Amino acid sequence: MKCLNIAIGLSIFLISGCAFKNYGDEEFKLQIASHGKDVMWVPTKIEMTHEMFVMAKIRQDDLIYDLGSGDGVIPIEAAKKYGVQAVGIEYNPDLVALANRNAERAKVKNLVTFKEGDIFKEDFSQATVLTLYLGDSLNMKLKPQILKMKSGTRVLSNTFQMESWIPDEKTKISSGEMAYLWIVPEHIDGNWQFSNIPNIEKALIKIVQKKQFFEGAIYEKNLHKISFEIGRIRGDLVEFEYTDKSSKYIFRGKVLGSEIIGTLNNDPNLKVVGRRMPS
Ligand SMILES: C[S@@+](CC[C@H](N)C(=O)[O-])C[C@H]1O[C@@H](n2cnc3c(N)ncnc32)[C@H](O)[C@@H]1O
Numbered sequence: 001m002k003c004l005n006i007a008i009g010l011s012i013f014l015i016s017g018c019a020f021k022n023y024g025d026e027e028f029k030l031q032i033a034s035h036g037k038d039v040m041w042v043p044t045k046i047e048m049t050h051e052m053f054v055m056a057k058i059r060q061d062d063l064i065y066d067l068g069s070g071d072g073v074i075p076i077e078a079a080k081k082y083g084v085q086a087v088g089i090e091y092n093p094d095l096v097a098l099a100n101r102n103a104e105r106a107k108v109k110n111l112v113t114f115k116e117g118d119i120f121k122e123d124f125s126q127a128t129v130l131t132l133y134l135g136d137s138l139n140m141k142l143k144p145q146i147l148k149m150k151s152g153t154r155v156l157s158n159t160f161q162m163e164s165w166i167p168d169e170k171t172k173i174s175s176g177e178m179a180y181l182w183i184v185p186e187h188i189d190g191n192w193q194f195s196n197i198p199n200i201e202k203a204l205i206k207i208v209q210k211k212q213f214f215e216g217a218i219y220e221k222n223l224h225k226i227s228f229e230i231g232r233i234r235g236d237l238v239e240f241e242y243t244d245k246s247s248k249y250i251f252r253g254k255v256l257g258s259e260i261i262g263t264l265n266n267d268p269n270l271k272v273v274g275r276r277m278p279s
Helices: 002-016 046-056 073-082 093-105 136-147
Strands: 022-024 029-031 063-067 085-090 112-116 129-132 154-158 169-172 178-183 190-195 203-210 213-220 223-234 237-244 247-256 259-264 267-276
Touching (some): 046 073, 046 169, 046 178, 063 073, 073 112, 129 136, 213 237
Parallel strands (some): 063 085, 129 154
Antiparallel strands (some): 022 029, 169 178, 190 203, 190 267, 223 237, 247 259, 259 267
């Protein structure tokens, strides 16, 4: 991990030639790649913060958490641009104090909070948007906890990915750095009883979920009828398609508690309701 982080510092040094520039303010000066607990300090570029906010489709009622918030650039930019509440968790008390002064200077002190703490101990489960600039291995360590967050939580990472969790979106900023977005999926793995599936009486749909993707099969009275592969979950939105007697059907719906409610082929006359079956 440390090697990876040295790589971040080095690449920024090569790109901008400013690794030895002083950052911070009169009270606390620091340089890029200053030591941090699990990862060193390197700030996210302003352009990257804006790109990540666009990908997250920030709304005013969002609550943003930046894990390892450094000088506070992400929470402060979010509060300035969207008037949203934002929280930063940072281990280094000098960076927490600097971020608070930066928020004061940006006149967003009423919207942002910087907490001194360890990202592996602090609670960030209330976040609707989570931002990360940490490294592949720290992202991986956080992944199980992130996957348990509320469905629909948007997770953004500057540069680093989450191995087997394929991003829902990615984009490149002008300096060549990548921004990644994941949307925490609802958990729909298991058996569902669906009503109103054309030509299938008492449809049982067995779903095997792999993060935001799933495959499944439709059974009629316990007899296997159709398998499908292309299932996708975006937060609480569910989509899958199947072919029956050479007719193609696309289901689009929403998870509402123990039900999935939607339509086939966007046809209001083909309203379909799935109910979770006890496991
Ligand atoms: C690469 S910097 C990113 C700073 C900021 N999020 C940004 O994008 O500009 C990583 C930050 O994580 C902090 N950090 C490292 N390990 C931490 C931990 N276990 N808990 C909280 N903060 C940590 C470092 O001090 C550093 O400020």
